Amino acid sequence: MTDAPLIAILDDEPQIRRLLSHALEQAGFRTQSFARATEFEAALRRITPDACLIDLGLPDRDGLALVHRLASESGAVIIIVSGRAQVQDRVTGLELGADDYITKPFEPAEVVARIRARLRRPAQGAASRPRTLRFAGWSADFDRYLLTAPDGTETPLSHAEAEVLRLFTDNPRRLITRAQMLETLGGTAGDSFDRAMDVRISRLRTKLGEDPKNPRLIKTIYGAGYIFLAEIT
Template structure:
């Protein structure tokens, strides 16, 4: 059975283009032109991935992110003309797994869909009992749970994977490209700065101060590293 992708955009032309590229890559494609239809399809059709435009006629797109992530376990990729960093940050914090700005390359969109689904397959094959305990931070890969000082932390699937990569190798410095290859996939060809946006989202969720980092530190000119000490 083909993997199902729900494309949500009020512009029929964009839906048609994405449908063509996705079907050429053997995906089954569903379409919605408004928020109400999108939410119904997300609940009833169980898509594996949702491509969501924020500029819908009947619903605020950011509000719809929250509703969709509560209604389904699908990966959610925002595809939007809203290019401001604040929109990316809010979208990611509300539960989006990735953020693609318009105008976009349809091939890039398909590559990002491929990448999130590869992450799912990779984790399914890993040891589900793996658990990393650092200074006040617990990353339980089997349960897909994060805790800070016994407080549960909600992260999107992509943010969870990104934090896990760093926590499994404390003190190791990762370049943006290395993190992209491990989390987004080796064929990712978008803006490397998307890593910075996700790091900000992770820090906000953990309550981490970038000026005095407890968990994730910036290594200027290189990338990022986990600075929390192992227990």
């Protein structure tokens, strides 16, 4: 199936790579595995993975720095798979642009389920939606994962940021609750999901030049959710 999503696996443990590759290929995905960050980064010049599974404990590169680069330059889903189980590691990974964080040891079925949730099929009618939208002088290109400011400055969007922005632009001037975010974006209810949403919205606000104390575009309704205030054109 050449059109099956491609999952890149970066982990220095051979048994982990084999375990993940087998589970994902059994689920219908294509995979490519790498033991070192240098091999992975070289491969990115010729492949475009739909999702990347990244271990943080790499022998030749800081895994968090690699996550940050991928989030800045790629539209791929980024899922950290790491033995680091501290809350601060999870928070840092999400803040640097990861879409999800799975701790070792893990169940392969859980990894497959989380990737499926992130790479879910577009909702009915999504193919007819405009791929470039304009609002308040800004332009968002969801094919190129690119945000363009009123002065023409271009800023890349991570996959996670683009998902949230698309949800907002699909529902302008309407309250978006955490429950709606969970249903639309996928994930597991709880503090980790809430923290991930907070991080993504904070990064979006920064890229949109928002004043965190008085945002003009993404308004927080405390205890309820968010409202995207711009008109979409």
